[in-house]
Amino acid sequence: MRINDIIDIAYLITAVTFMLAMKLMNGPKTARQGNLLAAAGMTLALVATFFLQNGEHTIMQDHQGGLKVINLGLIALAFLVGGVIGTWSARKVQMTAMPQMVALFNGLGGGAVALVAVLEFREFAQTGIFEPVPLGTSVLSLVIGSISFSGSMIAFAKLQELMTGRPITYPGQKFVNFVLFTSAIVLIVFLIGFTHSFPLFLGLFALALVLGVVFVLPIGGADMPVVISLLNSFTGCAAGLAGFVLGNTALLIGGGLVGASGLILTLQMCKAMNRTLSNVIFGAFGSVDTTAAAGGTAHQGTVRSFSAEDAAIVFSSANSVIIVPGYGMAVAQAQHVVKELANKLAARDIDVKYAVHPVAGRMPGHMNVLLAEADVPYEQLYDLDEINSAFAECDVALVIGANDVVNPAARYDKASPIYGMPILDVDKARTVIVCKRSMNPGFAGIENELFFLPNCVMLFGNAKQSIAKLSAALEEV
Amino acid sequence: MSLIAVITIFILAMFVGLEVIAKVPQTLHTPLMSATNAIHGVVLVGGIYVLAVATEPIGYGVGFLATVFGVLNVVGGFVVTDRMLEMFKRKPKPAAATAPKGGE
Numbered sequence: 001m002r003i004n005d006i007i008d009i010a011y012l013i014t015a016v017t018f019m020l021a022m023k024l025m026n027g028p029k030t031a032r033q034g035n036l037l038a039a040a041g042m043t044l045a046l047v048a049t050f051f052l053q054n055g056e057h058t059i060m061q062d063h064q065g066g067l068k069v070i071n072l073g074l075i076a077l078a079f080l081v082g083g084v085i086g087t088w089s090a091r092k093v094q095m096t097a098m099p100q101m102v103a104l105f106n107g108l109g110g111g112a113v114a115l116v117a118v119l120e121f122r123e124f125a126q127t128g129i130f131e132p133v134p135l136g137t138s139v140l141s142l143v144i145g146s147i148s149f150s151g152s153m154i155a156f157a158k159l160q161e162l163m164t165g166r167p168i169t170y171p172g173q174k175f176v177n178f179v180l181f182t183s184a185i186v187l188i189v190f191l192i193g194f195t196h197s198f199p200l201f202l203g204l205f206a207l208a209l210v211l212g213v214v215f216v217l218p219i220g221g222a223d224m225p226v227v228i229s230l231l232n233s234f235t236g237c238a239a240g241l242a243g244f245v246l247g248n249t250a251l252l253i254g255g256g257l258v259g260a261s262g263l264i265l266t267l268q269m270c271k272a273m274n275r276t277l278s279n280v281i282f283g284a285f286g287s288v289d290t291t292a293a294a295g296g297t298a299h300q301g302t303v304r305s306f307s308a309e310d311a312a313i314v315f316s317s318a319n320s321v322i323i324v325p326g327y328g329m330a331v332a333q334a335q336h337v338v339k340e341l342a343n344k345l346a347a348r349d350i351d352v353k354y355a356v357h358p359v360a361g362r363m364p365g366h367m368n369v370l371l372a373e374a375d376v377p378y379e380q381l382y383d384l385d386e387i388n389s390a391f392a393e394c395d396v397a398l399v400i401g402a403n404d405v406v407n408p409a410a411r412y413d414k415a416s417p418i419y420g421m422p423i424l425d426v427d428k429a430r431t432v433i434v435c436k437r438s439m440n441p442g443f444a445g446i447e448n449e450l451f452f453l454p455n456c457v458m459l460f461g462n463a464k465q466s467i468a469k470l471s472a473a474l475e476e477v
Numbered sequence: 478m479s480l481i482a483v484i485t486i487f488i489l490a491m492f493v494g495l496e497v498i499a500k501v502p503q504t505l506h507t508p509l510m511s512a513t514n515a516i517h518g519v520v521l522v523g524g525i526y527v528l529a530v531a532t533e534p535i536g537y538g539v540g541f542l543a544t545v546f547g548v549l550n551v552v553g554g555f556v557v558t559d560r561m562l563e564m565f566k567r568k569p570k571p572a573a574a575t576a577p578k579g580g581e
C-alpha cells in the first residue's frame with residue numbers, strides 16, 4: 001500500500017468525522033462533542049497532508065529528500081500568525097458580535113479557496129497542461145471563492161457598522177450588475193473553452209471580487225442572516241470544487257456538506273419571512289424606508305409611554321410573561337439584565353417564557369446564543385409555532401428591541417413590505433410592553449401599528465438601562 | 478479518482494448535508510452555521526499543499542496568504558463555536574431539567 005493510499009484513508013476518516021459532527025449538532029447536549037470531533041478530524045487531515053507523496057519523497061522534501069526549509073518555515077509562520085490571531089479574536093469577540101465574526105471567518109475561507117485556485121491555474125499555465133476538469137473546477141472555485149470573500153467582507157463591514165447597514169442602491173444598479181455578471185460568465189467560458197491565459201484568469205479574479213461587493217451592497221440589515229448563510233454555502237461549494245482539482249475526499253465531502261447545509265438554512269430563513277430567495281437578494285428590502293412608512297400606514301392613535309415604575313406594577317400583577325427578544329437586546333447587550341428580571345419574576349411565581357422568531361437578530365439563532373450566554377435554560381426558549389397560541393393567555397408580552405417580527409400589519413396589510421411574514425402574536429397578550437429606544441421604524445423601515453394599540457405601552461430608552469430600571473422597580477412593588 | 482467518482486462523492490455529500498441539517502433545532506442554528514463555517518476551512522489542506530510545492534516568490538506569497546486565511550477560518554471557526562456551545566451545555570436549572578418541554 002502506498003503512503004498516499006493511507007493518507008486518502010485519513011482524509012476519508014476526516015470526512016466521516018465531519019458528517020458525525022453535524023449529526024451531533026442535533027441536540028444541545030451533544031453539539032459541543034460534535035464540534036470537537038470535527039476539529040479532531042480537521043487536525044488529522046492537516047497532519048496527513050504533510051506526508052503526501054510527490055514522486056519518491058513527500059511534498060515537504062526536495063528531490064534529494066532534504067526538507068524544504070523555506071516552505072516549511074512559511075507554513076509554520078502561517079499557522080502561528082493565523083492560529084494566534086484566530087484564537088485571540090474568537091475568544092475576545094462579544095456574543096452580540098457573532099454574526100460579523102462568522103462572516104469574517106467565512107470570507108477568509110473563501111479567500112483561501114480563491115488563492116489556492118490562482119496558484120493551481122498558474123501551475124497549469126506554466127506546465128502548459130490544461131485538463132478539462134481541473135481547469136474548469138479551478139476557474140469555478142476561483143469565482144465562487146472570490147465572491148464569498150468580498151461579499152463576506154461587505155457583510156462584515158455592514159454588521160460592524162463600518163458602513164451603513166441599510167441597502168445601498170443607485171439608478172441603473174440592476175443593469176450594471178447584469179453587465180458584470182454576464183461578463184463573468186463570458187470570461188469563464190472563454191477561459192475554460194478557448195484561451196487559457198493567466199492574465200485573463202487574474203482579470204476574472206478581480207471581476208469576481210467586484211461581483212461579491214455588488215451582490216451584498218443592496219441587501220439590508222434584517223436580511224443579513226440570509227446573506228451570511230448563503231455566503232457560507234458558497235464557500236462550502238467552492239471548497240468542494242477545490243477538492244475536485246486536488247482529488248481530495250475531505251475537501252469534497254466537507255465542502256459538499258457545508259454547501260448543502262448552508263443552502264437549507266438560507267431557504268428556511270426565507271420561508272420564515274415568507275419571501276423567496278431572489279426577493280431577498282434582488283429586492284433591496286427596506287431601501288425606501290421613509291416613503292414606505294409614510295405611504296403604507298397613517299396612524300391616528302396615540303402612543304402611551306410608561307415609566308419603569310408603571311411597568312413594574314403591571315408585572316407584579318401578572319401570572320405569565322413572555323419575553324420577545326430582538327436585535328435591540330443584542331445591541332444594548334441586555335441579555336444579562338433580562339435574565340435578572342426573569343429571575344425576579346420567577347421568584348414571584350410568575351411563569352416566564354421566551355419567544356424567539358426565526359429571523360430575530362442578525363443571524364439564525366442569534367437570540368438563542370445570547371440568552372444561552374446569560375444562562376437562560378434552553379427549555380424556556382420557544383419557536384414561533386410553539387409559542388404563538390400562548391400569547392392569548394399571557395398577561396404581559398415584553399418586547400425587547402424587536403420590531404418587524406411583531407408587526408400585526410404582516411397579517412393583513414397587503415401594502416406592507418412584510419405582508420405574509422409569520423409574526424409573533426404579541427398583540428394578543430393582555431398587555432404588551434415594548435422596550436425600544438425611540439419611535440424610529442425598524443430595519444425594514446416600516447412603521448409598526450402595534451405601538452398604537454390600546455393594550456400596548458412603550459418603555460423608551462436603551463434596552464439594558466430600561467430593563468435594569470424595571471428590575472429595580474420590581475423590588476419596590 | 479475518476480471524474481464520475483468525484484462527482485458522485487460530492488453529490489452524496491450534499492445529500493448527507495441536507496439530511497443532517499434538517500433536524501437541527503433553531504436554537505442551535507448559530508453554532509451550526511459557525512461549525513460548518515469552520516468545516517469548510519478544510520480548504521486549508523489545499524493551502525498547505527500549494528505552499529509546500531511553491532518554488533518562487535509569487536508562489537510563496539500567495540500560498541502563505543492562502544494558508545493564513547485557511548488557518549484563521551479553521552481555528553477561529555472551531556474556537557468560536559466551542560465558546561458558544563459551552564454556554565448551551567451549562568446545566569439547566571434543576572426544575573427545568575426534569576420537566577419536559579412546555580410541560581407546566
